[in-house]
Each structure stands twice: as structure tokens, then as C-alpha cells.
Amino acid sequence: MAEGKENAGREPVLIVKDVTARFGDNVLFEKVGFQVRRGEIFAIAGESGCGKSTLLKIMIGLLKPASGTVWMEGVNVTGAGEEQMRRIRSGMGVLFQSGALFGSMTLGENVALPLREYTDLPAPWIDRVVRAKLAMVNLGGLEDRYPAELSGGMQKRAGLARAMALDPGILFFDEPFSGLDPVTSAELEVLIRRIRSAVGSTMIMVSHDLPSLFNLADRIILLDRGARGILAEGDPREMKRDAVDGRVARFLHRAVPDEKPEEVGK
Amino acid sequence: MGKTAMEERPPGREEVSFQVDRVSPGERVLSFSGSLTVHTVGGLLPRLREFWTTENPAGILVDVSGLRKVDTAGALFFRELEGESRKRSLPFAYRGASGLLEGILGMVPPEPDVLPVPPARHPGLVEEIGKGTVAFFRDFVRVTGFVGDLTLAIGSCLVRPGSVRWGDVLHYMRRAGVDGLPIVGLISLLLGLIMAFMSSLQLRQFGANLYVASLVGIAMVKELGPMMTAILVAGRSGSAYAAEIGTMIVHEEVDALRTMGFEPVRFLTVPKVIAAVLVVPLLTLYADFFGVAGGLVVGVTGLDLTVHTYLRETMASIGLFDVFSSLAKSLVFAVIIAGIGCQRGFQAGRSAEGVGASTTSAVVAAIFLIIVADSAFAILFHYIG
Numbered sequence: 001m002a003e004g005k006e007n008a009g010r011e012p013v014l015i016v017k018d019v020t021a022r023f024g025d026n027v028l029f030e031k032v033g034f035q036v037r038r039g040e041i042f043a044i045a046g047e048s049g050c051g052k053s054t055l056l057k058i059m060i061g062l063l064k065p066a067s068g069t070v071w072m073e074g075v076n077v078t079g080a081g082e083e084q085m086r087r088i089r090s091g092m093g094v095l096f097q098s099g100a101l102f103g104s105m106t107l108g109e110n111v112a113l114p115l116r117e118y119t120d121l122p123a124p125w126i127d128r129v130v131r132a133k134l135a136m137v138n139l140g141g142l143e144d145r146y147p148a149e150l151s152g153g154m155q156k157r158a159g160l161a162r163a164m165a166l167d168p169g170i171l172f173f174d175e176p177f178s179g180l181d182p183v184t185s186a187e188l189e190v191l192i193r194r195i196r197s198a199v200g201s202t203m204i205m206v207s208h209d210l211p212s213l214f215n216l217a218d219r220i221i222l223l224d225r226g227a228r229g230i231l232a233e234g235d236p237r238e239m240k241r242d243a244v245d246g247r248v249a250r251f252l253h254r255a256v257p258d259e260k261p262e263e264v265g266k
Numbered sequence: 267m268g269k270t271a272m273e274e275r276p277p278g279r280e281e282v283s284f285q286v287d288r289v290s291p292g293e294r295v296l297s298f299s300g301s302l303t304v305h306t307v308g309g310l311l312p313r314l315r316e317f318w319t320t321e322n323p324a325g326i327l328v329d330v331s332g333l334r335k336v337d338t339a340g341a342l343f344f345r346e347l348e349g350e351s352r353k354r355s356l357p358f359a360y361r362g363a364s365g366l367l368e369g370i371l372g373m374v375p376p377e378p379d380v381l382p383v384p385p386a387r388h389p390g391l392v393e394e395i396g397k398g399t400v401a402f403f404r405d406f407v408r409v410t411g412f413v414g415d416l417t418l419a420i421g422s423c424l425v426r427p428g429s430v431r432w433g434d435v436l437h438y439m440r441r442a443g444v445d446g447l448p449i450v451g452l453i454s455l456l457l458g459l460i461m462a463f464m465s466s467l468q469l470r471q472f473g474a475n476l477y478v479a480s481l482v483g484i485a486m487v488k489e490l491g492p493m494m495t496a497i498l499v500a501g502r503s504g505s506a507y508a509a510e511i512g513t514m515i516v517h518e519e520v521d522a523l524r525t526m527g528f529e530p531v532r533f534l535t536v537p538k539v540i541a542a543v544l545v546v547p548l549l550t551l552y553a554d555f556f557g558v559a560g561g562l563v564v565g566v567t568g569l570d571l572t573v574h575t576y577l578r579e580t581m582a583s584i585g586l587f588d589v590f591s592s593l594a595k596s597l598v599f600a601v602i603i604a605g606i607g608c609q610r611g612f613q614a615g616r617s618a619e620g621v622g623a624s625t626t627s628a629v630v631a632a633i634f635l636i637i638v639a640d641s642a643f644a645i646l647f648h649y650i651g
Contacts, residue, residue, distance in 0.1 A: 060525050089527040100522035102514075104437075114526045 010038045013170060013202050014059065019068030021054050028054055029229050031068070034221050038169075041196060041203045043213050043236070046223035047251065052206040053097075055223070056174055059204070060094055061085055073169065090118045093163030093201075097175040099155035101147040107134060107158045108143030114165045133161040136198075137191060153184035157191065164195060171195075173205035177212045189215055210254060214240070222248055280335070282306040284313055292324025295361075296347075299332025302340030310343065318350060326351045331362025341367075341374040348376060412531070412609040419532035420539065431537050438541035442503040443549060450498055454553040457490060458482055458560020466569055475569040479576045480583030482561030487584050491554040492592050493640055496599035499546055500632035504607035507538050508628035511611025512621035520612075535608040539601060546600035547593045554592070591650075595643050599636050606632045 012035035020030040028051035036042040044052050057063040059070050061077045070077040075088055101110050111130045115121060121129065127143075134140055137157040147155055156176065163171055176192070177185045189212055196203060207213055213220060213236050220239070224231040224247060232239055232248045243249035282300040289295055296317075300306070328347065330336075336344075344360075344367075351358040360367075389397070423430045462478050469477055511534055514520050523530050558580055565571040607628045614624035 057521075062521055062524055086527050089525060092525070094522065094525040096518040096522055098517055100518040102519055102522075103517075104434075113528075117527060 010040075012036060013038045013073055014204065015069075015071040016055075016059065017069050017071070019055070019058060019070065020066045021051055021058060021063070022066045027228055029223060032223075032229050033068075034230065034233060036202060036204055038202055039196075039200055040218040041192070041205070041216050043217035043220040044204070044206045044223060045208055045210075045213055045220050045236075045251070046231075047208070047225060050223040050225040052208075052223055053174060056172060056204075056206045060092065060172055061088065090114075090166060091168050092170045092172065093166065093168040094172045095156065095159045095163045095174065095176055097178060099147070099152075099159035101155055101158055101162070103147055106144050106146055107139065107150075107161075110147070110158065111162045111165050114162065118166055129165070133165055134158070136164075136195070137161045138187075153180050153188070156180070156188065160188075160191065160195075164199065164201070167199055167201075169201060171201045171203045173203065173207070175207055175209075176205055177207060177209040185209065185212060192216060210252065222251060280305050282310065283332075284310055286317060286321070289327075290324075293327065294321060294323040294325070295327045295329055297329040297332060299334075301335040302333055302343060303335060303337040304339040307339045307343050314343075314347070323356060325357040327359050327361055329361045330364070330367055333364075333367065336367050336370050338370065338374060341370045344371065345374055345376055408613060409609060412612065413605070415529075415531040416535055416539065416605060416608075419529065419536050422532065423536050423540075429532075430540065431533070434537035435541050435544075438503075438538050439545050441506070442499055442542055443545035446499060446502055446549060447552065449502070450495055450549050450553050451556045453494060453498060454486070454491065454556035455560040457494060458486060458557035458562075459564055460560075461485060461490075461557075462561035462564035463568070466564060470569070475565075475571060476575070476579055478561060478565055478569060479571070479579035483558055483580035483583050484588070486557030486561075487554050487588050487592050489640070491557055492550045492596045492599060493636065495546060495550045495553045495596060496603060496636045497633055499542070499549065499600070500603045500607075500629055500636065503542065504603040504628045504632045505625045507604060507607030508611040508614070508624045509621055511608055512614030512624045515612070515614055516616055516618070516621060530612070531608075535604070538608060539604040542600040542604035543597055546603070547596045550592060550596040551589075554589075591643070591647050595640065598639055598643075602635045602639060603632050606635060 014036040016035070017033050018031045019033070021028040022030075032055065044055060046052050054063060058065045059072070059077065061070075061080065065078060069079070072088055073091060075084055077085075077088060080088060101107070102113075105113070108127070108130050111133050112126050115126045115129055119126075130143060131140065134143060137160050139154060139157055139161065142150070142154075142158075147158065150158065173192075176188060180188065192203065193216065195201065205217070217236050219234060220236045221233045222231045222239075223229070226247070232243070232245060236252070239248060240252040243252060280301040280303055282298060282302050285297045287295040287297065302310075326347070328344065330344075333340075348358055363371075461482050465481050466475065466478050469475060469481075511520070514534070520530050520534075523533055561580075562573065562576050565576040566573055610624040610628035610631065614620045
């Protein structure tokens with residue numbers, strides 16, 4: 001992860017400060033704070049139900065936190081008006097867990113959608129960009145196919161092509177590897193790495209797929225339901241090696257709580 | 267040393283035998299052999315109860331060396347035995363436990379964490395009324411908010427017609443309009459036939475056959491044409507809109523729209539509303555035509571009227587105002603159907619059940635509002651006309 005080390009000193013593009021999320025009386029997490037630096041691959045990990053996806057939705061402005069602020073590229077996402085949100089959204093892309101492609105549109109139309117909304121490119125140019133984006137995710141020539149005609153992995157790649165249609169500075173991924181077989185996961189990892197080096201986007205992903213986290217992420221935070229917040233933060237490989245906290249070790253070593261401490265880490 | 271043997275022969279091939287040995291004045295050895303499983307435990311429970319009532323042991327030793335098979339129910343049986351012994355402060359031990367038994371006992375905790383279940387609380391009538399009122403007002407607020415969003419979206423589309431997704435409008439026009447032609451035509455024709463036939467039975471007695479034409483014409487054009495068309499479109503298309511948007515919410519497509527900066531109400535609702543507004547009045551005219559045609563069939567074949575006479579009577583009874591008021595009504599019905607369909611879709615939640623409920627709710631609410639609007643129109647046209 002040489003690129004990650006290089007990026008370590010760069011300025012933050014996303015700042016999450018004292019964010020609390022609650023549903024009714026149930027506090028999911030409180031006073032969560034971290035920074036993501038430009039160009040790094042940053043991951044939010046943690047057990048199911050700890051609030052990873054909620055945190056992602058707060059970061060991209062789909063949910064309002066109970067308290068706290070999120071700053072993206074110097075703009076306060078949590079308090080942004082409509083026009084500011086539009087500017088923020090034109091600079092970010094989101095790959096949803098299921099791909100979230102529009103079933104009534106072809107792949108080409110799906111990828112063209114943000115280009116039509118945010119640019120004044122003439123139609124032939126939009127087609128060229130769409131073809132290029134789909135080729136980048138190895139779906140060249142499938143512009144006229146509908147999402148239902150594709151496998152889950154292909155739908156995710158098409159979703160990625162749509163998320164990066166505007167070459168956004170920040171790409172968000174919600175569980176990008178869930179439901180994929182190991183080979184398809186590995187292909188997606190390679191693709192994400194290639195896009196990072198080609199486009200230089202900052203990538204923020206929510207995932208509990210440990211092999212992919214170790215392969216991709218420069219830095220991770222570990223959310224914990226019991227702690228209602230961040231349990232640990234850092235380079236995942238170093239965290240795995242040096243983990244002192246039992247919960248961190250158990251998560252990164254995939255150990256179940258009943259196992260004896262000496263078994264953890266083997 | 268006394269010995270009591272009890273044999274259990276449950277249905278199937280599995281069987282268990284249970285034997286109590288009195289090794290000393292107080293200590294009892296309970297020997298089990300065979301299969302202690304979900305199929306055999308039930309038969310042992312009365313024996314166990316009988317054992318606790320007739321014997322007064324000072325210690326329990328359970329010999330399981332003869333057991334071939336123990337499943338979860340068997341393990342729970344032993345846990346029960348352990349619990350009862352503990353309650354009576356009796357020493358308890360196993361003899362001849364195999365790895366198999368230890369394994370299954372390890373999966374069944376000695377004292378299952380059974381939390382006391384609070385008795386189900388039945389809300390009283392006042393509470394139910396209160397909850398219903400709150401839910402009604404919440405729904406009202408949501409619908410009002412949606413109407414506001416929709417009005418803004420349509421207003422912005424009127425200012426910039428280029429921003430409307432006309433391809434989608436055509437798609438929904440085909441789905442709601444062209445695809446609905448057969449059913450709307452058939453139902454209207456049958457409606458016309460039935461009305462003409464039933465009314466002719468009465469009117470014939472007075473020699474008023476001719477009035478069947480005006481009766482069918484007025485009823486179809488003024489009331490039944492717009493209303494039946496609207497109800498059919500609500501059933502076909504309003505429900506489809508709710509299901510489509512609800513499914514998009516489940517698949518995170520609406521979230522994706524928001525993150526790409528699209529306003530979902532404008533993106534998803536406006537094309538549907540425009541399509542419905544364009545198509546429902548046309549369908550209404552089509553339904554009127556087929557209704558009159560149905561009456562015509564009865565008039566010509568059963569009432570000895572000529573085609574010319576029937577049509578002349580129909581045209582004489584229907585004014586231009588009636589046709590336009592019918593179209594105005596159908597326009598409002600179209601907005602109700604598409605608007606409610608989309609609004610219910612947006613509040614579907616993120617589950618399959620939610621999508622189903624929103625679809626049902628879209629049809630029920632649309633039909634209810636259509637009838638309410640129709641009543642309002644009846645009063646309005648009474649004063650205008």
C-alpha cells in the first residue's frame with residue numbers, strides 16, 4: 001500500500017466530527033469522528049448492525065445525524081442547502097450494495113444519466129464517455145443490455161461505471177464485495193485499485209469483507225456496537241498484527257468470542 | 267435391590283428404554299438405552315413425573331452408556347433432570363457419557379435463558395382511537411408534503427419542458443393507455459349492455475323503450491364512463507406505480523437518484539402524472555363510446571329501435587357541457603391516481619411486505635378519493651350546469 005503511505009500527509013477531503021446517529025431511543029453510535037485524506041482508500045468495518053451503512057448514508061447526505069457535522073471538500077454536508085448539495089453530489093459517486101441500477105434503463109442510459117444532468121456535453125460525446133466508462137469496468141459493448149440480463153458482479157461493475165461517470169473526486173462504496181464469489185471479488189479489487197491509480201479518486205468503503213480490506217484499504221476504522229463508536233483506527237495490517245484490544249483482534253482474526261486468547265492471532 | 271423397568275415404543279424405529287435401579291436406600295441409578303430423541307422423549311416425560319412422585323431419592327446417577335443417539339430434545343430432557351435434582355439439592359452425576367452426549371449437552375445450556383415474557387398488553391379503545399388519529403394526521407402531513415413537492419416539480423417542468431423525460435411519458439402512456447384499451451372497452455361495453463337490458467325491462471312496461479338510449483348515454487358520459495375508467499386505471503396503473511417506486515426504494519435506486527442529485531419526485535412522479543393526465547381523458551371518451559355501443563346492441567336487438575334512432579336519442583340527451591365536464595373530471599381523477607400511486611410507493615419502506623401494503627393502499631386510497639372527488643363534482647356541476 002505504498003500509495004497509501006504517500007497520501008498520509010495530504011489534506012483531508014472528508015471530515016466527520018462528533019456524529020451521533022439514533023433511531024428513536026436506540027443510539028447506534030455517538031460522537032464518531034475521523035478524517036479521510038485525499039487519494040486514500042479508507043474503509044469502515046465492523047460487525048453487522050454497528051451502523052456502518054447508516055454512517056455512510058450520513059456522509060453522503062441521505063440521512064441527517066442526530067448531532068455532529070460532516071465536511072466534504074470544505075462544505076458542511078449536514079447543513080448544506082439544495083444548491084450546495086448539488087455541487088457536492090456532482091463531485092462524488094456512490095456504488096450501492098446491489099448496484100442500484102435503474103431496471104427500466106439500459107446500462108448505457110444508466111451511465112449517461114449523471115452526464116446528462118451535470119454536463120452540457122453533446123449526445124455523441126455522452127455516448128463516447130459512456131462507452132469508455134463501461135469499457136473501463138470490462139463491460140464494453142454491453143451498452144444496450146438491461147441490468148436484469150447481467151450477473152450480480154456485472155451489475156456491480158456497471159454501478160461502478162455509473163458512480164464514476166463524472167470522474168468524481170470521492171467514490172463511496174457500500175459493501176462492494178457482498179454477494180460476490182472470491183474470483184469476482186478479486187476482479188473488483190483489481191478494478192478499484194486500477195481506478196484509484198488512473199483517476200486518483202479518494203475511496204471510502206463500508207465493508208466487512210476482511211480479505212478485501214487487507215488487500216485494498218490504506219486505513220480503516222472499526223465500529224463497534226457495544227462501544228457505540230470507533231474501537232480502533234489505522235492500517236488494517238498493522239492493526240491485525242499489533243491488536244491489543246480483544247474485540248479488535250477477534251474481528252480482524254475472525255475469531256469467535258469463546259475461543260481462548262492464545263488461539264487468537266494464530 | 268428393587269428394580270423397575272419401563273419400556274417405551276414410540277412410532278417409527280427409534281425406541282428408548284428407561285430403567286430405575288435402587289442401589290442404596292437413597293441413591294437411584296436411572297439407566298437409559300436406545301435413542302433419546304425428539305420422537306421418544308415425549309413418551310418418557312410421564313414416566314419421569316411418576317418417578318419424582320413415587321420415589322424419594324437421595325442422589326441421582328444417570329447411566330447413559332446404553333444410549334446410541336441423543337438429539338437436542340434428549341439433551342433438554344437431561345437438563346430437566348439436572349434442574350429438578352438441583353432444585354431438590356440432590357447430588358447428580360452421569361455415568362458412561364460418550365463424546366456424542368457431551369457434544370450435544372454442550373450445545374444446550376444447563377439453564378436456558380428464558381426471560382420472563384411480559385403479558386401481552388391489549389391497548390384499550392381510547393388508545394386505539396388515539397393511535398389511529400395520530401396515524402391519520404401523519405398520513406395527511408405526508409400526503410400534503412408530497413402534493414407540495416409534486417406541485418413544485420410540475421411547475422418547474424412547465425417552466426422548462428425540456429427537463430421532462432418525455433421518453434418515460436410515452437412509455438407510461440402506452441402502459442396506462444394503449445395496454446388498457448381492451449379491458450376498458452370490454453367493461454364499458456358490458457356496462458352499457460347491462461344498463462340497457464335492466465332498464466328496458468322496466469321502461470318497456472310503459473312503452474318508453476326509446477328512453478333507454480338517453481338513460482345509457484347520460485349515465486355513461488356523466489358518471490360511469492369517467493368513474494369506471496378511473497377505477498380501472500387505478501387498479502392497473504396506480505398499483506403498478508406504487509409497486510414500481512416501492513421496489514426501487516428496496517433496491518436503493520431512489521437513494522442512488524438522490525446521490526446523483528436528482529429529485530426523486532420530479533424524476534419518477536412527473537412523467538407518470540403527465541402520462542395519466544394525457545391518457546385518462548382519452549380512455550374516458552373511449553369508455554363512453556363503448557358504453558353507448560353496448561346500449562345500442564340491446565336497443566337494436568331487443569327493443570326494435572333502429573341504429574339511427576338510438577344514436578339520435580343519445581346525442582340529443584348529451585350536451586357538449588356533459589362531455590367537457592366528464593373530461594374535466596377524468597383529468598382530476600388522473601392526477602389522483604398517479605399522485606396517490608407514487609406517494610404510496612415512496613412511503614413503502616424497505617421490505618417486500620411494505621411494497622405489497624403500499625400497492626393495496628394505492629388502489630384503495632385512489633378509489634376512495636375518486637369517489638369523494640366525483641361527489642364534489644356532482645355538487646359543483648349542479649350549480650354550474
